[in-house]
Every structure is written in structure tokens, then in C-alpha cells.
Amino acid sequence: MYHLKKSLRLSSYNQMLGLLEGPKIVPSYSYFLHQYESRRNRKKTSINLSSLFTPVPIKPNSEDDGVGKELTGGTLNKTDIAKVLNKFYQRAEVKSVAEENGLDGYLQHQVYLGFRKFCIESECLPADLHIVINDVLHNTAHITDILPYYLRHAREMFPHLECMDDLKRISDLTSPPSWYPNARDMKRKIILHAGPTNSGKTYHALERFLSAKSGVYCGPLKLLAAEVYKKANERGTPCDLVTGEERKYALGEDNPASHISCTVEMTSINTPYEVAVIDEIQLVRDPSRGWAWTRALLGLMAEEIHLCGEEAAFDLLSALALMCNEEVEVRKYKRLTELTVEEKALESLENVKAGDCIVCFNKNDIYSVSRALEVKGHEAAVIYGGLPPGTKLAQAQKFNDPEHSCKLLVATDAIGMGLNLSIGRVIFYSLVKPTTNEKGEKEIDIISISQALQIAGRAGRFGTQFEKGYVTTFKSEDLPVLQSLLKQPPEPITKAGLHPTAEQIELYAYHLPHSTLSNLISIFEEICTVDDSLYFMCNMEDFKFLADMIQHVALPLRTRYVFCCAPLNRKMPFVCSMFLKFARQFSRNDGATFLWLCKHLGTPFSTPKSIADLVHLEAVFDVLDLYLWLSTRFPEMFPAVAQVRELQASLDSIIQQGVTQITRLVIADQQTDGDAPEVGYRQRKRDIPMGRGRLTEKLISEGLLTPGMLSQLRKEWSKPGHEEEGHNFLSRQSKRKKKPKH
Numbered sequence: 023m024y025h026l027k028k029s030l031r032l033s034s035y036n037q038m039l040g041l042l043e044g045p046k047i048v049p050s051y052s053y054f055l056h057q058y059e060s061r062r063n064r065k066k067t068s069i070n071l072s073s074l075f076t077p078v079p080i081k082p083n084s085e086d087d088g089v090g091k092e093l094t095g096g097t098l099n100k101t102d103i104a105k106v107l108n109k110f111y112q113r114a115e116v117k118s119v120a121e122e123n124g125l126d127g128y129l130q131h132q133v134y135l136g137f138r139k140f141c142i143e144s145e146c147l148p149a150d151l152h153i154v155i156n157d158v159l160h161n162t163a164h165i166t167d168i169l170p171y172y173l174r175h176a177r178e179m180f181p182h183l184e185c186m187d188d189l190k191r192i193s194d195l196t197s198p199p200s201w202y203p204n205a206r207d208m209k210r211k212i213i214l215h216a217g218p219t220n221s222g223k224t225y226h227a228l229e230r231f232l233s234a235k236s237g238v239y240c241g242p243l244k245l246l247a248a249e250v251y252k253k254a255n256e257r258g259t260p261c262d263l264v265t266g267e268e269r270k271y272a273l274g275e276d277n278p279a280s281h282i283s284c285t286v287e288m289t290s291i292n293t294p295y296e297v298a299v300i301d302e303i304q305l306v307r308d309p310s311r312g313w314a315w316t317r318a319l320l321g322l323m324a325e326e327i328h329l330c331g332e333e334a335a336f337d338l339l340s341a342l343a344l345m346c347n348e349e350v351e352v353r354k355y356k357r358l359t360e361l362t363v364e365e366k367a368l369e370s371l372e373n374v375k376a377g378d379c380i381v382c383f384n385k386n387d388i389y390s391v392s393r394a395l396e397v398k399g400h401e402a403a404v405i406y407g408g409l410p411p412g413t414k415l416a417q418a419q420k421f422n423d424p425e426h427s428c429k430l431l432v433a434t435d436a437i438g439m440g441l442n443l444s445i446g447r448v449i450f451y452s453l454v455k456p457t458t459n460e461k462g463e464k465e466i467d468i469i470s471i472s473q474a475l476q477i478a479g480r481a482g483r484f485g486t487q488f489e490k491g492y493v494t495t496f497k498s499e500d501l502p503v504l505q506s507l508l509k510q511p512p513e514p515i516t517k518a519g520l521h522p523t524a525e526q527i528e529l530y531a532y533h534l535p536h537s538t539l540s541n542l543i544s545i546f547e548e549i550c551t552v553d554d555s556l557y558f559m560c561n562m563e564d565f566k567f568l569a570d571m572i573q574h575v576a577l578p579l580r581t582r583y584v585f586c587c588a589p590l591n592r593k594m595p596f597v598c599s600m601f602l603k604f605a606r607q608f609s610r611n612d613g614a615t616f617l618w619l620c621k622h623l624g625t626p627f628s629t630p631k632s633i634a635d636l637v638h639l640e641a642v643f644d645v646l647d648l649y650l651w652l653s654t655r656f657p658e659m660f661p662a663v664a665q666v667r668e669l670q671a672s673l674d675s676i677i678q679q680g681v682t683q684i685t686r687l688v689i690a691d692q693q694t695d696g697d698a699p700e701v702g703y704r705q706r707k708r709d710i711p712m713g714r715g716r717l718t719e720k721l722i723s724e725g726l727l728t729p730g731m732l733s734q735l736r737k738e739w740s741k742p743g744h745e746e747e748g749h750n751f752l753s754r755q756s757k758r759k760k761k762p763k764h
């Protein structure tokens with residue numbers, strides 16, 4: 023019964039996501055999450071490379087040229103064939119020759135099954151094979167004489183056996199500097215501006231950028247890129263803005279400016295510049311995005327490259343520069359304002375004062391802390407990663423304005439970079455944070471020294487009303503941990519990230535035409551050779567998740583690759599379902615018109631009435647971002663750019679209103695729930711049907727199930743005959759499992 027209900031939930035969920043359209047059976051969102059989990063588990067143990075290769079289906083032979091029969095004087099009995107092959111497979115010589123030919127135990131078994139099926143199901147065997155089996159049956163040939171045919175079959179089933187050397191050559195990542203011949207032809211000067219936060223590193227690098235004839239600023243966030251774009255244009259240096267979603271021209275579309283401010287992923291490595299600035303260079307070690315910093319560092323065609331970041335990156339940067347025959351000059355900076363770690367933890371929200379910023383590492387804490395502050399009569403600004411840029415800026419402005427009644431800020435570590443904030447004191451609400459490591463595994467751990475320094479360093483920003491900064495924790499037991507973290511130098515940065523290019527994957531696909539894109543990536547990850555004294559492969563789990571999701575949609579490989587590079591959060595089902603719809607629309611060669619988009623987004627939007635509504639609107643905002651991201655790659659298929667921008671701006675203000683009233687939204691939810699304000703926030707309990715299980719709770723708390731979906735589920739449950747529907751889904755699922763995935 024439990025399984026039945028669970029399956030029903032998944033099926034309904036599926037339908038709501040639009041994943042099941044028509045009679046076609048398409049794997050569900052949960053299926054992808056499950057696949058991702060199992061892949062992670064497989065990574066934790068050891069991966070069997072061979073299991074990643076998809077066998078090429080070989081049809082039984084139906085052409086009867088009669089030669090075999092004619093020469094041997096008759097047909098072969100199927101049972102006899104099976105017996106011979108069984109004996110053949112048991113032979114030690116067969117195993118060792120197969121091994122010499124690249125077949126490990128797993129592949130041998132696959133090939134044996136495939137070969138036997140081929141021999142038994144073929145109406146008529148190819149003449150040479152027919153004769154050999156016939157001779158073996160009549161003791162006029164040795165059983166191992168079948169080997170050449172068996173190996174021929176193996177190579178047809180697993181083409182990689184013949185191209186492993188090519189695959190290894192394609193994925194040889196041992197010398198990344200050589201991928202950028204234009205940069206190697208230049209004599210580049212590299213300067214590292216090293217120092218703690220708030221020491222003027224970016225300021226000095228930007229001064230050089232602004233005075234140069236041409237330049238590029240590569241930042242870690244859209245907000246930072248936008249800030250530099252604004253600053254440059256205000257200072258009279260025309261500067262264009264390039265992010266994944268847009269290009270803003272300072273001088274007009276047909277006149278690109280000689281200065282560019284961009285997000286690091288968008289760095290052009292084919293344009294010569296006098297000065298390049300790569301900000302927050304320590305992110306070269308980021309498990310997911312590190313590759314973009316490595317590429318910019320090695321590939322930029324700039325006479326001077328200014329790197330800003332932690333001194334801990336110096337050794338790695340020098341080693342990378344050495345590989346490019348270059349040197350790194352260091353300019354060290356000291357913090358411009360004093361930063362003091364307090365002796366006492368805050369302990370109670372009674373003790374907050376103007377200029378305090380409470381830093382939380384999850385949204386639930388954000389909600390409960392803001393609510394608790396409101397109960398105590400304080401107004402608080404709220405900033406977290408998922409908010410649209412306009413909303414973040416409006417919240418920051420409110421908090422920064424000394425005249426405004428809002429004197430407190432509740433934020434996630436999204437404030438660690440990019441926003442200018444007048445913070446007097448940073449208070450760590452907790453010190454643990456969920457993160458994803460290089461292998462794509464989720465971990466909950468104490469924040470790193472570097473993160474602690476980065477966040478704490480936001481207090482007492484130079485040039486703000488707070489000339490000195492203070493830092494403490496909320497809980498007294500956390501304070502010694504924080505004190506110890508902040509006393510240490512940041513962890514050394516030892517490796518730079520890499521990732522496969524579209525060209526490499528295209529070459530892989532040429533050799534392995536039957537593999538899925540996600541499989542190609544897995545094979546690449548397994549085969550590639552990386553100089554692990556300097557580099558690591560970035561985790562590609564998000565990419566593979568998206569690749570699996572659109573595998574069944576017919577798209578050219580290059581397009582598929584580009585789609586899967588989209589920066590979207592796979593934990594947001596609504597965004598994922600729209601991603602799939604965009605891919606389908608593309609595959610039908612239908613443009614995603616504004617009308618089509620609005621229909622799927624359910625416009626017009628209204629002010630959120632609950633936290634769940636707010637979360638949904640944030641997801642819609644991300645969908646619009648996704649649209650714009652795709653539009654910069656496929657302008658003909660995603661043409662409604664101006665309208666989408668307009669819609670996004672209006673959604674940004676609706677979200678702003680929602681955030682301004684965030685505590686009211688929490689109250690609205692809590693009144694229905696009867697929760698005490700200090701208790702961690704739980705989403706929309708009122709929508710949860712009677713007798714809900716832990717799965718539902720989990721899906722809701724992780725934001726995987728929205729109230730709308732849940733009420734739809736409730737309706738379906740109350741429909742007579744739903745169990746039968748669940749049963750159908752179960753049988754569909756089991757059928758699906760048997761289907762090979764291509």
C-alpha cells in the first residue's frame with residue numbers, strides 16, 4: 023500500500039511537472055534525483071568504467087545467403103549452438119585472450135550474452151561463423167576457433183575497444199596552458215593583489231583597468247559585474263556588461279566598448295585587452311565553477327592580468343604561471359579598517375543593535391530570525407542567494423541608509439561577495455553549512471576558514487559609517503570555534519578546476535555514438551588524465567542531471583551540450599520542468615514565444631501570500647533568467663527578450679514587496695500552523711493532507727513539492743480508483759526499468 027501511494031505521488035508529481043505528456047513513458051523528476059543519488063553512491067565506491075559503455079544493439083542476422091548451410095550440408099540446431107557457446111565461454115584461454123583484447127569480466131559477460139543471443143536468434147549465421155560452429159560440433163575444429171568471431175562481435179558491441187587510445191588522447195588534460203595558443207604567443211604580466219577582505223585589492227586593480235585603453239573585468243557574480251559596469255560608465259570609461267543572460271552596450275549595439283565587465287564564465291579568450299582583472303581568484307578551487315577561473319587565467323589575451331584574492335592562492339598561481347613561462351608579481355594589502363572578534367556571544371536577539379547583520383546558512387533560519395526580530399519590534403532587511411538582484415539591492419539600500427528605520431540585516435552568506443553593506447557587526451547564527459564537494463557529494467560541515475574570514479570581513483567596510491568592524495556568534499558554544507577559525511590563515515589553495523569542452527565531448531560522441539551525453543561525461547571523467555599536482559576535474563553532476571532529464575528529447579549534440587550548461591538549480595522542480603519544456607519546444611523547432619511562456623508561467627503574478635508563494639515566484643524568476651540565458655545562445659528560438667526582461671522587472675518588484683513583508687508571510691503560515699515564532703519555519707502545513715507520510719514532509723521541506731502540487735495530489739487521492747492509477751504507474755515503472763536507456 024505504501025509503495026502504491028508513494029508511486030502515485032510520484033506519478034501525479036510527474037504529470038504536474040509536465041514530464042508525462044501523452045502515452046510516452048518518460049522518467050520522472052524523482053527518477054532523476056534517484057539516478058543522481060545512485061551515481062553519487064557509485065562514485066563513493068569504485069566506478070567500473072566498463073559499465074559506463076553502452077552496448078551497441080546488434081540485430082540478429084536475417085539474410086540467408088545459404089552459403090553456410092550449403093557448405094556444411096544443413097542448418098544448425100539452436101540447442102547445439104547454445105551448448106557449444108557455453109563450453110566456449112568456460113574456457114580459460116577464452117578469458118585470457120578476451121582480457122588481452124581489453125575485455126574485463128563485466129564486458130566479457132555482456133559480450134557473451136550478446137554473442138549467444140545473436141547466434142541463437144539469427145535465422146542464418148554469417149557463413150564463416152556457421153562453418154566454424156558446425157566444425158566444432160563435428161570435432162573438426164577446436165572450440166577456441168570461435169574466438170575471432172567472438173572478438174569481432176565484442177568490437178561491434180563495444181566500439182570503444184577500438185578507440186580507447188583516441189578517447190584517452192582526446193581527454194588528455196595534462197597541459198591546459200597549451201589549449202590557449204593565442205595567450206601563449208603573448209608576454210603577459212601577472213599581478214596578484216593579495217590580502218584580506220576589505221583591503222582595497224579590487225579597488226586598485228580597477229583603477230588600472232579604468233586607466234587602460236582596453237580592459238576586461240571578470241567577476242564571480244552578476245551583481246559585481248553590474249557594479250563595475252556602473253562605476254566605469256560613471257567615471258567616463260564606456261564599458262559594456264556581459265553576463266550569461268544579457269549584453270548591455272554603453273555606446274550602442276553596433277559599437278562595442280573597449281572595456282567589458284563580465285561574469286567569469288563569459289570571459290572572451292579571443293579578444294586582446296591591455297588589462298584584465300580576475301576577481302576572487304581563490305575561487306579557482308571551487309568544486310563546480312573553478313574551471314571558469316582557470317580558463318580566464320590561462321586563456322586571457324591581456325598584456326596585464328590583475329588577480330585579486332587571498333594570498334593563499336599565490337603558490338598555485340605561481341606554479342600555473344610557470345607552466346605558461348610567466349611570473350606572478352605580488353602586491354600585498356592590509357585591511358583598511360579594524361576587525362575585532364568579540365569576547366561574548368549574542369545569546370539572545372534582545373542584544374542586537376543598529377548595524378548588526380545576522381548570518382544564517384539556511385533559509386528557514388532566515389525566516390525564523392526575521393520573525394523573531396519583528397516580534398521584538400525591529401525592522402530587518404533580508405538578503406539571500408535566491409532573491410532577484412533588484413530585490414537584493416533594494417534590501418541593501420534600505421539597510422545602508424542611515425536615515426531608514428531598518429537597522430538590522432538577516433542574510434545568508436550571499437553577502438560574502440558583491441554587495442556594499444554598512445555592517446557594524448557580523449553575528450554568525452550558526453557555523454555549519456551544507457556544501458557540495460568535488461565529487462558532487464552533499465556534506466554538512468563547519469564553514470571553512472576562508473568562508474569565516476570572508477563573511478566576518480564584511481563588518482566595518484571602508485568608507486561606511488562603521489569605521490571598525492566586530493564579529494561574534496549567536497550561540498556561546500560557537501564562539502571559541504569562530505575565534506579559532508578567524509585566527510588562522512586561509513587554507514592553501516592547491517588545485518585549479520578544469521572541465522571538458524563541447525569539442526571534446528563531440529569527439530567522444532563521434533567515437534561512441536550510442537552513449538548518452540551524461541554517459542559520455544562519466545566516461546570522460548573516468549578516462550581523463552589530469553595533472554593532479556595542479557588541477558582537478560570540476561564536478562559535472564548538475565550537467566549530467568540536466569543531460570539525463572532531456573536525453574529523450576531529440577536535439578543535436580551541440581545544442582544538448584549548451585542546454586546542459588545552463589546554470590540552474592536542480593533542486594527547483596518548477597525550473598527543471600520548464601527547462602524540459604524549453605528543450606521540447608526547441609526540438610519541435612517551435613520558438614518559445616512570449617505568449618507560450620506566459621501560458622506556462624501562469625501570468626499575471628500577484629503579491630505572495632505565503633512563504634511558499636514567495637519561493638515559487640523566486641523559481642519563476644529563475645525560469646525567466648533561464649529563458650534569457652538560452653536567448654543569448656539561441657536568439658531565434660527564444661525571441662521574446664525585451665518582453666521577458668520587462669516581466670522579470672515587474673516580478674522583481676512583486677518579490678520585493680513579498681520580502682518586505684516576509685515576517686507577515688511567516689505569520690500567515692504560522693497562524694495556520696500554530697507554531698511559536700522562535701521555532702524553525704516549516705512550509706505551508708495547512709496544505710498537507712491528513713495522514714501524510716515522511717516522504718511528503720521531506721519533499722516539502724526540501725522545496726521539491728509545492729503546495730499547488732500537493733493540493734493536486736490531495737484531489738487525486740480523494741478520487742475513487744486512485745489506487746488503480748497508482749498500480750498502473752507501478753507497472754509502467756517496472757516496464758521502464760527493463761528498457762535499456764539510450
Ligand SMILES: Nc1ncnc2c1ncn2[C@@H]1O[C@H](COP(=O)(O)OP(=O)(O)OP(=O)(O)O)[C@@H](O)[C@H]1O
Pocket residue numbers: 217218219220221222223224225226330358442479483484485
Ligand atoms: N584607496 C582607496 N580610496 C578610496 N576608496 C577605497 C580605497 N581602497 C578601497 N576603497 C574602498 O573600500 C572598499 C573596499 O575595497 P575593495 O572592495 O577594493 O576591497 P577588497 O580587498 O577587494 O575586499 P573583498 O575581499 O571583500 O573583495 C570599497 O568600497 C572601495 O571602493
Ligand SMILES: [Mg+2]
Pocket residue numbers: 223224225301302330
Ligand atoms: Mg574585492
